[in-house]
Amino acid sequence: MTSYHHGDLRQALIGATDALIAEQGVEAFSLREVARRAGVSPAAPAHHFGDARGLLTAVATAGFEGLTEALEAGNAKGGKDPRKRLLHQGIGYVEYALAHPGKFRLMFSEGLEGADEKLMCSGNAAFLVLEEGVRLAFAIAPGQPLEDEAWTALLALWSVVHGYANLAIAGRLQPCAGEKPLAAFVATSLPAVLEKVITGSVPPAKP
Amino acid sequence: MTSYHHGDLRQALIGATDALIAEQGVEAFSLREVARRAGVSPAAPAHHFGDARGLLTAVATAGFEGLTEALEAGNAKGGKDPRKRLLHQGIGYVEYALAHPGKFRLMFSEGLEGADEKLMCSGNAAFLVLEEGVRLAFAIAPGQPLEDEAWTALLALWSVVHGYANLAIAGRLQPCAGEKPLAAFVATSLPAVLEKVITGSVPPAKP
DNA sequence: TGTACATCAGTGAACGCGCGTTCACTGATGTAC
DNA sequence: TGTACATCAGTGAACGCGCGTTCACTGATGTAC
Numbered sequence: 001m002t003s004y005h006h007g008d009l010r011q012a013l014i015g016a017t018d019a020l021i022a023e024q025g026v027e028a029f030s031l032r033e034v035a036r037r038a039g040v041s042p043a044a045p046a047h048h049f050g051d052a053r054g055l056l057t058a059v060a061t062a063g064f065e066g067l068t069e070a071l072e073a074g075n076a077k078g079g080k081d082p083r084k085r086l087l088h089q090g091i092g093y094v095e096y097a098l099a100h101p102g103k104f105r106l107m108f109s110e111g112l113e114g115a116d117e118k119l120m121c122s123g124n125a126a127f128l129v130l131e132e133g134v135r136l137a138f139a140i141a142p143g144q145p146l147e148d149e150a151w152t153a154l155l156a157l158w159s160v161v162h163g164y165a166n167l168a169i170a171g172r173l174q175p176c177a178g179e180k181p182l183a184a185f186v187a188t189s190l191p192a193v194l195e196k197v198i199t200g201s202v203p204p205a206k207p
Numbered sequence: 208m209t210s211y212h213h214g215d216l217r218q219a220l221i222g223a224t225d226a227l228i229a230e231q232g233v234e235a236f237s238l239r240e241v242a243r244r245a246g247v248s249p250a251a252p253a254h255h256f257g258d259a260r261g262l263l264t265a266v267a268t269a270g271f272e273g274l275t276e277a278l279e280a281g282n283a284k285g286g287k288d289p290r291k292r293l294l295h296q297g298i299g300y301v302e303y304a305l306a307h308p309g310k311f312r313l314m315f316s317e318g319l320e321g322a323d324e325k326l327m328c329s330g331n332a333a334f335l336v337l338e339e340g341v342r343l344a345f346a347i348a349p350g351q352p353l354e355d356e357a358w359t360a361l362l363a364l365w366s367v368v369h370g371y372a373n374l375a376i377a378g379r380l381q382p383c384a385g386e387k388p389l390a391a392f393v394a395t396s397l398p399a400v401l402e403k404v405i406t407g408s409v410p411p412a413k414p
Numbered sequence: 415t416g417t418a419c420a421t422c423a424g425t426g427a428a429c430g431c432g433c434g435t436t437c438a439c440t441g442a443t444g445t446a447c
Numbered sequence: 448t449g450t451a452c453a454t455c456a457g458t459g460a461a462c463g464c465g466c467g468t469t470c471a472c473t474g475a476t477g478t479a480c
Contacts, residue, residue, distance in 0.1 A: 005422085005474085005476080009424085026317075027318055030466065030467085033465095033466095040424075040425090041424070041426060042468085043424080043468075047422085052466095052467065052468095105317075108377045110377070127379075152399040155400050156367060158370070159368075160367045161366075162373060163372075163373065166315065166373055167366060170317070170320070172334075193362050196404070197408070199407050200406050237432075239432075239433065240432095248458050249434080250436080250459080251456080254455085259433095
């Protein structure tokens, strides 16, 4: 079926960008290359996204939505123990980043900052899942402001997973892993790291 | 003094790249623009760096050297208490990143990975300062392999400062800071975060 | 049910741009004797 | 101390390239009557 109209070009372009970025990194992105991959003229994307930045913004937004899902899945995996929920959220965060390194870089890159409202919202949504996890651990009701200790814990957790993910993506953990594949190294070292950070900053579950 | 020969074009080009990247971010880099800023023909850089990548590699290498110095300065500031040394190393790491956000991004960007030996070395040197701090805290002699707990602590520390720095650079901490300037937020929240992570993963100093 | 027409989603050629790199060159420097 | 010459560090014009965006256009879709 090769009709004049594509059907769902919008999604196809997002998908093509995704794939390009996954294969060759954010820096390899170009509107023309994406159009080529989608089998469409270089002017076509403008109808859906305005300009190149618009497309990237849409991809980043989708990325944050994926990240949010990953965090929620981690949460569920953790069961009822607040600390376990945080642990699995953290693992989910890093796993998402390692599964989509190009997109992850894009999501936190400059040049997209503050431009788009939808992007901001999706970014905040991811953050709020983390915050909710910390609220649970500190027994702070929704709506109530976070106390200092809770803020610190939230910031520590977010930083540690974000940093771990970035270092792994940048290839900086490979030397630490030695001859082991990176995934194996992550599987053992990340939970250990998170355990320490969580124990150090989050109160234990009440019996 | 406008002679035909520049005198120290190599340094001048590195400086110009530094400035450009600081003002407009890594993405704004171009060989021609840097040559323009150095007041030199676009072909001149090739004599010193081969190609554009060569120049960026040199800048990144200098960046890691600066980071290493910042970590050592932090170390010194911490005095004899191993935990304090680590705390100030961490603060030094983040402060360096915030003072040179463009360069920091460049240092950990893809596209430079593994290419250059000098770059690798300077990167490792920075890492080794952190490692040395952890060795001291765990009383592991140089040359001895790190035990698991020490590895975990090292990785936790590195991740947390790297993540905090990246989030701050990406503007993701601004919402947390509210109306406060970011620097003020960092000054209070970063030590608190590091305190928690260090307490959670590094043994206390022996009396 | 059929037809006119507005709207939408794509085409493809063309634009101007800034880029990295090449090339033959030239001016300055330093070294051998 | 002077001179010839090799070497080095820069010039500036030119190359070809891929890019994002524009523009007038056209084919398909859907809606009003």
